[in-house]
Amino acid sequence: MCWQLVRSGAMKGCLAIWGAALTACALASPHPATSSFRTLSPAQCAPPSKAGYDGPLAADWDAYKPYVRACPLGASAKAPAQLWLLTVFAQPYLDDHPGETAWPNFPRPLLVTADGHCLARLPELFPFDEPRTLSLRYGSSLGGMPGEIRVHVSNPAAGGDYDLPVLRWTPTQHAYIAQNATDEYTKDDMTCRN
Numbered sequence: 001m002c003w004q005l006v007r008s009g010a011m012k013g014c015l016a017i018w019g020a021a022l023t024a025c026a027l028a029s030p031h032p033a034t035s036s037f038r039t040l041s042p043a044q045c046a047p048p049s050k051a052g053y054d055g056p057l058a059a060d061w062d063a064y065k066p067y068v069r070a071c072p073l074g075a076s077a078k079a080p081a082q083l084w085l086l087t088v089f090a091q092p093y094l095d096d097h098p099g100e101t102a103w104p105n106f107p108r109p110l111l112v113t114a115d116g117h118c119l120a121r122l123p124e125l126f127p128f129d130e131p132r133t134l135s136l137r138y139g140s141s142l143g144g145m146p147g148e149i150r151v152h153v154s155n156p157a158a159g160g161d162y163d164l165p166v167l168r169w170t171p172t173q174h175a176y177i178a179q180n181a182t183d184e185y186t187k188d189d190m191t192c193r194n
Contacts, residue, residue, distance in 0.1 A: 064093060111149070119174070120175060122164065150163065164185060
């Protein structure tokens, strides 16, 4: 019976239809690991007090205070943010200081809680670290904290684009832990110790 179906082409037709149906289903429902990710827009960032962040800033941020932005991550209509990305917006600083010829030694962006506790750090400025532009995406919440943070770097230089090590929320350590090293950065580059 099977041999007759194969010979008649009916089996091939059934397999083709079944394969097309599986492909359509796969395309219609995005992978659950990436579908819940949200992209942080620079427009969501504001001076810390306006962004709901009232925690402290370290002394090395004082020189850049007018350019410091707090970007709430994971906030919703139901719950305020429990995590902020603190960063210096370099372009407004450079616009206001046109005579500076060297790239300033800006403090590295920090992922912090409301009381200023550092949970991780980014080795490059968000959203712009000349000549690179960063895109930050964060996953669904685990106990009020984004479960995963991914950063893609668009780099017009010869090396091209790359990703920073993936950060995953680890409640037992109360920190974001880098999950991998990349060609550009080690896991330690993402910790608050550096």
